[in-house]
Amino acid sequence: MSAPEPFDAVDVIRIKRDKGQVPEDALRWMVDAYTREYVADSQMAAFAMAVLLNGMTRDEIRVMTDAMIASGERMSFAGLGKPTVDKHSTGGVGDKITLPLAPLVASFGVAVPQLSGRGLGHTGGTLDKLESIPGWRAALSNDEITAQLRGVGAVICAAGTGLAPADKRLYALRDVTGTVEAIPLIASSIMSKKIAEGTGALVLDVKFGGGAFMRDVDMARELARTMVALGTDSGVATTALLTDMNTPLGLTIGNANEVRESVEVLAGGGPADIVELTVALAREMLTLAGQPDADVEKALQNGQAMDAWREMIRAQDGDPDAALPAPRETHTVLAPASGVLTRLDALPFGIAAWRLGAGRARAQDPVIHSAGIDLHARPGDEVQAGQPLFTLLADDDTRFGRALDALEGAWEIGADAPASTPLVLERITA
C-alpha cells in the first residue's frame, strides 16, 4: 500500500489562486506528486494559470526550482579542479554564439559544460548546427563529458533526459494551456536544468524584441532579474545581459552556414555583432570564473580560441577541416531600389529559414543542415538597386514559395539610416 499523501492539490491551488504564498513543503509535494502523476495535468494547469496571474515570491520560485531539480539526477563537476561556467540564451534567430563562445572561454583554462537542446519552431538549436560537421556526435556519457571538460575544457552536447523530468512534463503542459508566459515558471524551467547540470556559475543572454521569446523589454528584464536572483539563491553565481533580438544575429540563419560564420569569428573575422556579443558574454563568464582581465579579443585574433574549437570538435569525433554540406538550390532576392536597408525582422527570417528546412515542426523531424538564409546586408547598410539582399538555401526549390511568403514585408529599404540601437542593452547582476 502506498503512503497517504500529506497535501491535497486543491488546497495548494487555492493558496496561489487566493494570492497566498505556498508553504515550502506543500510546493515541494506538488512538484513531486505531479512527477509521480498523482497530481493530474488539469490540476497543474489550474495551478500554472494561478501562478501566471498572481505571481510567485522569490522564495517560492527557489523552492519550485529546487523541487524540479530534485525530480531527477544532478551532475557535479566539483572534482574537476577548475571553475565551471555555463551560458544560456533564451533563444533568437541566427544565434550561434555558443559555438565560438565555449571554446573561447575554455581556452583560458575554464570548464564550459554547454548541455544543449535541439531547435523547435523558428529558433535554431545548437546541436542541430554542430551536427552539420561530418562525424560530430551530440550524445556523450557522463564520463565522456567529465573527461572532455578536464582535457579540452569545452563540451557542447545533448542534455541527458534524466535532468529535471518534472520540468519536461510541466513544459509540455504549459505549451497547450496558455501558461508558457508565466515568468516564475520560465525562470524555474530554465534554471532547474542549468543548476542540475552542475555548473558553478552562469551567464544568461536574455533576449527581447520581435525574434525573441520575450518581445517586450520590460518582461525580458523581469525574467532576467528573476533568474539572476534564483541562481544566486541556489548558490550559482549568475549574471545576465539583456540583448536585442529584433534583427537576426550575424549574416547567417540555418545550420551549416552558422557553423561557417562561427569559424570566421574564431579566425579573428566575422560580423561585428557576433564578435561584440561573443566578447561581451566571454568577459562575463571569465569574470565569474575569476579572470576579469582576460584578453578575450586577443584570443580570437591569435588562434588560441580556434585551437580550442578544433580540439573540441575532434573530441566528439567531428572533422573540423571537412567540407560542410551545401544546398542543392539557392534563390537570391535583389534590392528593388537603392537606399539604406532600414529594417530586417528576426521573426519572419527565422520562420522562413525554418520553412526552408533548417528547423523542425515536430520534435522527431530531422533538419536539413544545408538549408537556411545567407544575408548580404544588415540594417544600416547602403544598398544599390539590383544588388543581392539575401539568398535562400534549400535542398528542394519547392520550398522557396512558402519561405518568400513569410518574408513579405519583413524588410525595408528607405532613404535614411535607422537610429542605432545597442546590441547589449543592460547588464543585470545580483
Add this chain to the structure above:
Amino acid sequence: MSAPEPFDAVDVIRIKRDKGQVPEDALRWMVDAYTREYVADSQMAAFAMAVLLNGMTRDEIRVMTDAMIASGERMSFAGLGKPTVDKHSTGGVGDKITLPLAPLVASFGVAVPQLSGRGLGHTGGTLDKLESIPGWRAALSNDEITAQLRGVGAVICAAGTGLAPADKRLYALRDVTGTVEAIPLIASSIMSKKIAEGTGALVLDVKFGGGAFMRDVDMARELARTMVALGTDSGVATTALLTDMNTPLGLTIGNANEVRESVEVLAGGGPADIVELTVALAREMLTLAGQPDADVEKALQNGQAMDAWREMIRAQDGDPDAALPAPRETHTVLAPASGVLTRLDALPFGIAAWRLGAGRARAQDPVIHSAGIDLHARPGDEVQAGQPLFTLLADDDTRFGRALDALEGAWEIGADAPASTPLVLERITA
C-alpha cells in the same frame, strides 16, 4: 475525416488570461469542443482558473450558459396551457422548502417542474428526502412529467442526464482544480440546467453564511445578481432572495424527519422559519406566474396545499399516509446549563447528520432515510439545564461518536438572547 477546428484552445485561454472578452463564436466552440473531448481537461482547467481570476462579462456568461444548454437536450412546457415556475436553492442544512413549496404553488393552477438532484456532502438532496416515503419514485419519463404538470401541477423528480452534459463534465473538473468558486461558472452551471429544463420563470434562493456554499454575503449577492441578469438575458423571468444559512432551517436535518416537518407546514403548522421562507418564495413564484395577490398563507391553513401534496406523492406511486422509516438508535444531548441557546451552527450540524448516514460521501452510496438530527431548541430559545437540546438518529449506535465530534463547539448556551437577524435579507430583481 473530421472537419478542421475553427479555433485553437490556447488562443481562447490567452484571451481570458489577458483580461479580454472571448468572442461569442470562440466561446461556443470552446464549450462544444470540450464536450466532444477535443479540448482537454487541462486546457479547460486553465481557462476556468483564468475566468475565476479575471471574471467574465454579462455577455460572456450568457453565451457560456447557452453553449452548455446547447450541449444537450432541452425540454419545453410551452404546450401546457399554464405558466411554469421553478425554484432553485443553492443548498443549505435542513432545507426542505421545496417539499411544501411545490404543491403550495401548484395549488394555484401553476405548473412547478422541480427537476432535482441528490445530496452530496453536508447538504441534503430533495430526492433523498422524498424517497423516505414508501413507494415514491424519483425517475419519470418526459411524458410522465408533462402529464403530471398538466394534472397535479407539481412534479419533483430526477433531472434527466441529457440536460447540459457540458456542465456535468465541467463541474467535475472544477471540483478537483480549485475553480469551483468562480461566480460566472457557478451561475452558468446552475442556470444552464434550469433553462434547459424549460421553465418559464425562476425564483432563486441564494444562501449565505456558515452552512451555505457562499459563506460571504457579498459573494452570495454577486452570484444572485449574476444569475438574475443571466435568467433575464436568456428570456426566463428570474427573481432571487438572499437568505441566511448560518443556522439550520427548521427543527429537522435528515430525510424522513424533514418530510414529517414539511407535512406539518402543509397542515398549517411547522416551525416559523420554514413557514416564513416557504411563503416568501411562494409569493415570488406566484408573482412571476401572474398572481401577485394569491393568499398563500390561507392555502397552507385550509388544506389546499395539503391536497396538492397528497396528489403529487400519489402520482409518483408514493403513499402519503404510510408510516415513515424510524431510526433504530437515538442519542439525545441535554442542555448542560440553563440560559439562552445563543448559537447553533448549520455546517457542523449538517456534517453530523451526514456522518449519521443521512447523506452520502460518494455519488453511488445509499442514504439512510431514518438518520439525521431532530432539534428541540433553536437560537433565541430559553433552555433549562437537563432539557433535551437535540437528538441524533441512526441505524447503528457506532455512528454517534463521529457525529458528536463534529458538533464539538457547534452550539452555545449563554446569558443573553442573540441579536435577531432576518431570514430573508434582500430581494434581487432584474
